[in-house]
Amino acid sequence: MSIELNQISFCYASHTSYGEYALREVELFIGDGEFVGIMGHTGCGKTTLAQIVAGLLPPFAGTVKIDGYDINKKGYDRKLLRKKVGFVFQYPEHQLFETTVEREVAFGLKYGGLSWNERMERVKDALECMGFAFERVRKESPMSFSGGEKRRIAIAGVLVSDPDILILDEPTAGLDAKSRSSLHKIIAKLNQRGATVLWISHDADSLCKYADRIIVLEKGKIVMDGPPREVFADQTKTEQYQIGTSQARVISEMLQKRGFKFERKPITYQELLDDLCNYFKKGG
Ligand SMILES: Nc1ncnc2c1ncn2[C@@H]1O[C@H](COP(=O)(O)OP(=O)(O)O)[C@@H](O)[C@H]1O
Ligand SMILES: [Mg+2]
Known part of the structure; x- marks a missing residue:
């Protein structure tokens, strides 16, 4: 599913005189099935951009089109958007709140009109995709798991809706090497199955391995956009924008x-x- 941003600007605290632009006139087209890495140092606007694409923030100016439809236009079906776009927050484990793993992962399917059994089929698939044995974990409390496991449970709760677009905001920050690598493989697999992926990360190694394209932000503007090989060939810029290599x-x-x-x-x-x-x- 494609993503199109036209002249997107965003400003937090726009009603005050000190409001600074977090995004400035961003133009971006991401094709169906692309795997895009988003880089740039802290505060450059990565999270804001991701939230605007997911429809979690309304842009100050400009339009966001998902699959060709303006998501901020009156009458656009927000429920549909939630089904199409999965968003994994930076610390998704902070949002766990249900009493059992199966209820937690099934939450996103609550209003989808599926029966309990149908929902459990999807929950089983999502949990297995994240490396869990469904029967063993389904009745456990999400709180009883380790940090990396909690995050995988939270991500299963996003995957359960089978989103066409998957946005991940630094999903591996603070995870151990093993959890990180298994998460990378899962994301790559989902992309191969057809999902468009937007992955915010500081991890140049992983983006070089998996991404088709890297976008670098600086002060709310896109300053680099190209295949990893081209982006990392420009040492002057990679140093200037502090994205490492x-x-x-x-x-x-x-x-x-x-x-x-x-x-x-x-x-x-x-x-x-x-x-x-x-x-x-x-x-x-
Ligand atoms: N809730 C907020 N209120 C006010 N300013 C914010 C808020 N969130 C982010 N900002 C500011 O917007 C800019 C972009 O932030 P963000 O999109 O979070 O960047 P990144 O994810 O690249 O670190 C930064 O200058 C940040 O301080
Ligand atoms: Mg951020």
Whole structure:
């Protein structure tokens, strides 16, 4: 499902004289099924942008179209929007409130007109997708789980609606390496199944591995937009906007300084490995 932003501006506290723009005239088109990483240092407007796309904040100016429809137009079906767009907040575990895992995950299906059994089928799928054994966890309290598990439960509650667009606001912040990597794989799988993904992250390694495209924000404006290889090729800008770079790219730069010649600029470990093997095969 596509996302289109035209001239989006947003200002918190717009009624006061000190209101500053969190977004300024943002133009953006994201095609159906794209996997887009959103980067930029703290305060640049990433969360605001994501909330505007999800319809959680009304833009100050401009239009937001999801699947070609203006979501802020009078008469647009908000319930439909909630079904289409799944939003995983930065600390989704803070929003757990139900007494059992099955009720927690099923919450988003409450008004969808499904029977209890149909809902439980979906809940089972979502929990299994997040690595849980449904029968073992369904009657447990969400509060009895670890931080990483709670987050996976909360994310299952978003996936249960099978959203066409999945927006994740730094979903792996504070998770251990194992939970992080399993979450990455799940997001990639959902994208392969057709979901459009918007993933806010500071993790250049993971975005290089999974994203088709990276958008960098600075002071509420899009300042870079392109495939990871192009974005991370511009060292002056990546330093200016403080988005870091992937470890594979750092290592390939070091090797290049020592005389290795790469045909492309590797940005993932897999590419680096392939290029090194090629280099040695050719006899250096
Ligand atoms: N609820 C709010 N009230 C006032 N200002 C806010 C609020 N949320 C964010 N801001 C400001 O808007 C700007 C963009 O914030 P945000 O979208 O949260 O950035 P990011 O997610 O990139 O860190 C920042 O200057 C921030 O201080
Ligand atoms: Mg944020």
